[in-house]
Amino acid sequence: MVLAEDKLSNARRHRPEYGSDHPPEVPLSIHDMTVAYHRRPVLWDVDLDFPEGQLVSIVGPNGAGKSTLLKAAIGLVPMASGRVTVYGRPFAKQRRLVGYVPQRESVDWDFPVSALDVVLMGRYRRVGWFLPPGRVHRDAALEALNKVGMKDYASRQISQLSGGQQQRVFLARALAQESKIYLMDEPFAGVDAATEKAIVALLHELREKGCTVVVVHHDLQTVKQYFDHVVLLNMRVVATGPTEAVFTEENLKKTYGGRLTLLSEAAHAIATDKHP
Amino acid sequence: MPSRPTSTLSISGLIMTRLCAAFLFIVLLFPAFAAAGPGGTALPNVEELWRVLTLRDYNTRVVVAGTTFLGIASGLVGSFLLLRKRSLLSDAISHATLPGICIAFIALQIITGNGKSLPGLLAGAALTGTLGMATVLAISRYSRLKDDAALGIVLSVFFGAGVCLMTIAGRVEGGNAAGLQSFIYGKTASMLLWDAQLITITAFCAAVVSVVLFKEFTIVCFDTDFANVQGWPAGILDFLMMSLVVVVTVIGLQAVGLILVVAMLIIPPAAARFWTYNLRIMLILAAAIGGISGFIGSALSALMGSLPAGAIIVLVTAAFFGLSMIFGSSRGLVTQWLRHVRLTHRVGRQHVLRAIYEVAEELNSDDPRSTVPIAELAGKRSWSARRLRARLRRAAREDLVQFETETSVSLTERGLVHARRVIRNHRLWEMYLITHADIAPSHVDRDADMIEHVLDAPMIEKLEGLLLYGSEEPAYVPQSPH
Numbered sequence: 001m002v003l004a005e006d007k008l009s010n011a012r013r014h015r016p017e018y019g020s021d022h023p024p025e026v027p028l029s030i031h032d033m034t035v036a037y038h039r040r041p042v043l044w045d046v047d048l049d050f051p052e053g054q055l056v057s058i059v060g061p062n063g064a065g066k067s068t069l070l071k072a073a074i075g076l077v078p079m080a081s082g083r084v085t086v087y088g089r090p091f092a093k094q095r096r097l098v099g100y101v102p103q104r105e106s107v108d109w110d111f112p113v114s115a116l117d118v119v120l121m122g123r124y125r126r127v128g129w130f131l132p133p134g135r136v137h138r139d140a141a142l143e144a145l146n147k148v149g150m151k152d153y154a155s156r157q158i159s160q161l162s163g164g165q166q167q168r169v170f171l172a173r174a175l176a177q178e179s180k181i182y183l184m185d186e187p188f189a190g191v192d193a194a195t196e197k198a199i200v201a202l203l204h205e206l207r208e209k210g211c212t213v214v215v216v217h218h219d220l221q222t223v224k225q226y227f228d229h230v231v232l233l234n235m236r237v238v239a240t241g242p243t244e245a246v247f248t249e250e251n252l253k254k255t256y257g258g259r260l261t262l263l264s265e266a267a268h269a270i271a272t273d274k275h276p
Numbered sequence: 277m278p279s280r281p282t283s284t285l286s287i288s289g290l291i292m293t294r295l296c297a298a299f300l301f302i303v304l305l306f307p308a309f310a311a312a313g314p315g316g317t318a319l320p321n322v323e324e325l326w327r328v329l330t331l332r333d334y335n336t337r338v339v340v341a342g343t344t345f346l347g348i349a350s351g352l353v354g355s356f357l358l359l360r361k362r363s364l365l366s367d368a369i370s371h372a373t374l375p376g377i378c379i380a381f382i383a384l385q386i387i388t389g390n391g392k393s394l395p396g397l398l399a400g401a402a403l404t405g406t407l408g409m410a411t412v413l414a415i416s417r418y419s420r421l422k423d424d425a426a427l428g429i430v431l432s433v434f435f436g437a438g439v440c441l442m443t444i445a446g447r448v449e450g451g452n453a454a455g456l457q458s459f460i461y462g463k464t465a466s467m468l469l470w471d472a473q474l475i476t477i478t479a480f481c482a483a484v485v486s487v488v489l490f491k492e493f494t495i496v497c498f499d500t501d502f503a504n505v506q507g508w509p510a511g512i513l514d515f516l517m518m519s520l521v522v523v524v525t526v527i528g529l530q531a532v533g534l535i536l537v538v539a540m541l542i543i544p545p546a547a548a549r550f551w552t553y554n555l556r557i558m559l560i561l562a563a564a565i566g567g568i569s570g571f572i573g574s575a576l577s578a579l580m581g582s583l584p585a586g587a588i589i590v591l592v593t594a595a596f597f598g599l600s601m602i603f604g605s606s607r608g609l610v611t612q613w614l615r616h617v618r619l620t621h622r623v624g625r626q627h628v629l630r631a632i633y634e635v636a637e638e639l640n641s642d643d644p645r646s647t648v649p650i651a652e653l654a655g656k657r658s659w660s661a662r663r664l665r666a667r668l669r670r671a672a673r674e675d676l677v678q679f680e681t682e683t684s685v686s687l688t689e690r691g692l693v694h695a696r697r698v699i700r701n702h703r704l705w706e707m708y709l710i711t712h713a714d715i716a717p718s719h720v721d722r723d724a725d726m727i728e729h730v731l732d733a734p735m736i737e738k739l740e741g742l743l744l745y746g747s748e749e750p751a752y753v754p755q756s757p758h
Contacts (some may be wrong), residue, residue, distance in 0.1 A: 028600050037422075074505050095507040104425065106590045107499045125506045130488055157553040173502075 007164065007273065024088030026179050027052045027212040030099075033082030035065070035072045042068050044236045046082070050181075053210045055203050057217040058192040060233035061256050066216040067103065070183045074100055077137030082237075086181065096125065099174035101184040104167050109159050114167045118146050122176030142160055144175040148204070149198050171202060182206060182213045189218060200226060223247055282594025288384040295594050296541040300589040303625070324579060330689075332695050336578045339452035339464055340571060342472040342532050343585065345733060346481035347540060350528065352486040353520045353549070354541035358515065359497040361556075365412060366541045368431040370525045372408025372590025373401035374479055377459050377529075378445045385448045388421055392455060394471045397509065399525050405522045408434050413518075462586035464577050471474050475527045482523050483563070485516075531574065532586035543593040550604025562663025569593040569615060621670070628667045629676060629695035630702065630728075631656040634756075644695070647680045703730040703756055704739045710743065 019156040026049045033046040042065040050056055053240070057067045070079040073084045074091060086094035113244070123137040133141075145151050146257055148168040158166060167187055174182055203226065206213050217223060223230060223243065230247050232238040239251045310441045327333070350526035356362055380400025385391035408430050416742045445453040467475075477695035486493065503510040517678045521541065528537035573589030602609050631642050640646040654664055668685055670685045671677040675690035687695055705724040733740075 071501075076501050076504060093505075095505065100502065100504070100505045102499070102501055106501065108361075111498050112549070112553050112558055113498065113555070115492070117494075117555070118498070120504065121498070124491060124495055125508070127491070129492070132491060159553075177506075 008169075021134060025052065025237060026050065026085075027087060028130060028214065029085045029088075030069075030073060030122040031083045031085075033069075033072060033084070034080045035077060035082075036080050037077075041080075042235065045218070046233075046237055047236060048240060050212055050214055052212050053207060054212060054228040055182045055207055055226065056212070056229040056231065057213045057223055058233055059217055059220065059223060059228040059247075059255070061067075064234040065254075066233055067185050068215060070100075070185055074098060074183065088193060092134075095178045096177070099177040099179035099182045101174045101187055103185045104163065104189070104221050109156065109161075109166055114155050114157055115145065115161065115172075116141055116267065117216075118169050118263060119172045119176050122173040125177070137271055141176050145169075147175055148202060152183045162192070164191040167191050168195055171199065173256065175202075180211055182211060184213065184215045186216050186218060188215075188222075206230075211269070220252070226232070278405060280594060291539070291543055293737055294536060294590055295541075297498055297535055298539070298590040298600070299596075306409045311720050313355050315386055320516045326391065335469060336575075337474040338469055338476070339467050339578065340574045342467070342479070343589065344473040344567050345476050345483070345569035345570075346524070346528055347544070347566030347589070348563045349479040349482040349486075349566075350524045350537075350540040351544040351548075351564070351566030352483050352523050352559055353517075354566070355385055355545040355555075355559050355562045356486065356497055356517055358545040358549070360514075360597040362518075363542045365409060366521050366525060367413050367538045368427045368434075368435060369405045369409050369522055370529075370537050371431045371438070372411075372434035372479065373405040373526060373529060374459070375441050376400035376402070376404030376407075377456060378438055378441035379404070381445050381453060382441070385445075385450070391445075391448070394530070395474065396467070397459075398474075398529070401526045401529060401638065402522055404434065405526060409518050409522060419652055421717035424491070433499050440559070452606060452619060458533070460535060462531055462536060462584060464531050464574050464585040467530060471727065477532065478523060486520060489513070489516070490556075490559075506649070531570075532589060533584075536586045536590050539571070539593060543590070543597050544569070545605075547593070547597040547600040550600040550606060550608050551577065552606055565593060565596045569596065596699045619729075624667050625671055625674070625676070626694075626698045627657060628653075628664075628671050629687070629691055630698050632677065632685065632691075633695040633699055636687070647684045647686045649684045653685075656664055671729070698728060701736060704732065704736065704743060706756075707743050710737055 016028050018058050028048075028050040030046055030048040034041065035043040035044055042063075046069065052107065058173075060066050068077055072079050086097055087154075119141040120137060123133055123141060127137055138249060142151060142154060148171050150165060150168050150172060153161060153165060153169075158169065161169065172186075188196060188218060191199070196237055198249055203213055203215075204273075214225070217227070224247055226260070229241065230243045231240045232246065232251055233239045234255045237244045238255045303646065343453040354363075354366070377397050378401055381391040383400075384393055384396045391397075395703060409605065410424045412423070412430045415421055416423045419426075428597065442453065442456055445456060478486070492503075492508060492513050495508065496507075496510050496517065500510050500514070503513070525534075525537050528540060533538060545558065545562040547565055548558045551561055553560050559757045567591050569592040570664045572592045574585045577583050577585035578589050600608060603611070605611055632648050635648045635652045635656065636644045638653075641650065650664065650668070653659075653668075655662060668677055668679075670684075671691065674681060675688055676694060677685050678688050679685050686737050702724045706720040707715075709720040710717055
């Protein structure tokens with residue numbers, strides 16, 4: 001762990017790799033990102049700088065590329081073009097600063113592990129190769145479970161948890177990483193009221209600690225209430241800025257309907273042309 | 277592309293076909309076994325049995341140790357394979373080893389004049405086995421074909437190539453390719469001392485690697501994306517995991533044969549899964565089942581020379597699987613059935629108690645313990661007379677209900693306590709539905725019927741907070757809202 005810390009600070013010293021257009025004070029900066037699945041473009045020329053210490057939501061219709069944006073930013077989906085920097089440096093060198101909460105359906109909840117085991121996975125990188133996680137990591141994982149109100153369920157097998165509880169276990173796993181930036185893919189999808197409340201409380205706590213949280217969100221009703229900053233996305237960035245200024249009816253119309261359908265038709269045409 | 281084609285159905289299909297194959301081997305070989313006549317093939321006497329089981333002979337000891345370690349290693353490696361949902365991949369790998377064996381034989385025969393060197397043959401097997409595995413993964417990743425199609429293609433094409441090469445190997449000058457057959461069906465009897473040692477050491481190493489990398493393999497199996505984001509070399513770990521499968525398959529070839537080696541990888545973990553929800557315990561159980569099967573299989577085979585070890589090993593694992601499926605403590609059939617029966621009884625008991633309480637309340641609102649005619653109860657639910665009587669008798673045995681006459685019953689002290697709790701849950705839920713979910717009072721009864729049995733303490737507390745707050749000194753059992 002000391003070694004990793006050393007490497008990190010060492011690498012920080014040789015910072016200016018990308019020049020001045022990647023300011024080190026921006027937690028997550030996406031430049032010129034284009035992503036395609038099987039030749040079908042999903043994101044075109046996305047340019048985004050996420051502001052530090054704010055709760056940011058990414059909003060847009062189904063198939064707008066919201067999840068893809070997160071996944072491409074952290075290298076889970078290959079980019080056709082583009083650059084992503086975390087505090088001015090490429091993501092690959094800043095992994096420890098980023099916690100990721102995937103969609104709940106992305107894993108098999110019948111896997112034979114307990115809630116605590118899953119949260120401990122957030123500590124594995126700190127534990128390092130080969131060793132089992134020790135007492136310190138166990139306590140940190142329990143603390144993370146406690147923050148999402150799931151301490152009593154630590155030894156429960158994950159298939160015996162409700163959907164909302166599973167979502168909270170996922171959040172706890174990201175918390176256990178103790179990162180600066182959190183990327184959450186639809187954490188509010190299909191959860192109960194208690195879980196929704198717990199997540200919102202958690203978001204506020206993270207903001208107070210100065211963390212930046214980016215949330216893919218599907219519920220337009222709660223955007224204004226929950227988030228400081230909003231990104232309206234439909235294959236490209238329609239609008240981005242403080243929620244008050246950007247989350248307007250006109251922008252929503254632009255995002256969800258009307259003129260932009262041409263864009264998805266074009267994408268479909270490209271896809272079908274190559275794969276008849 | 278998330279790969280989940282390896283459904284439980286295809287795994288059970290695989291297990292069934294391997295069992296049939298193992299059974300057939302034994303049946304087909306039995307005439308040979310019987311015809312061999314006196315001199316070692318008659319049923320062994322106690323002394324022989326004891327000698328083999330206690331591993332007196334050095335030779336037997338080494339062979340048995342080899343297959344036991346093979347079983348342990350395959351149980352461990354197979355567990356990760358099962359959790360990675362790639363069980364069938366091992367079938368493709370094992371079939372893909374055949375061309376490698378033949379090529380290695382031909383090459384060795386031409387270069388050194390002796391094609392039967394086991395390390396050389398196994399190296400060839402590992403090479404094409406890995407190639408086969410890589411081909412399956414590449415096809416399912418870069419084409420739009422699903423995993424199952426990719427598996428079928430690779431399995432049959434590689435095996436076909438192997439069969440062709442085997443014919444060619446038979447024509448190589450000075451070579452005796454007859455022994456190559458034994459890699460298909462497996463033959464512990466043909467194992468040399470040194471072969472057995474090689475297998476033991478390799479299996480031991482494979483087991484050690486899968487224990488040392490337990491944490492890393494677990495995270496890759498559970499959530500590959502998350503492992504990647506954290507910076508684990510998930511691709512390399514995945515490849516290493518699959519390479520261990522190749523290793524176990526290859527060293528299993530001689531003992532078990534390429535058709536049956538899959539069973540050693542899949543059946544022990546599948547059996548272990550019935551007993552536990554804990555991954556560590558599952559690994560230990562799978563290793564134990566694999567090890568014991570390997571031991572019994574090779575010991576029996578040593579005892580009765582012509583019984584094929586591979587087939588016996590598979591049948592022993594199958595016995596473990598059958599027992600686990602029926603009696604397994606976490607998801608065995610008996611356990612599930614018992615759980616179901618217990619739930620049915622509980623629900624039935626609660627329904628009876630509630631019916632008696634409600635009828636008593638209607639007849640005589642002051643005394644919920646007053647005597648109730650059974651005929652009245654039948655109208656409360658769609659019970660047949662026989663069913664109702666059975667339920668009442670059961671409740672009477674549990675000291676919840678007492679028969680006043682042949683045709684009337686009343687609640688006991690204990691029954692009243694239970695009944696009040698059930699009624700209370702039922703009515704709280706009804707009130708909640710009416711006041712908070714805007715459901716018409718005439719419709720809430722059936723909904724509450726299902727919920728009342730599953731309400732736990734925290735939920736009831738919440739309901740109380742919602743519904744009874746503010747009303748002064750609320751009755752323990754609220755009035756029925758309809």
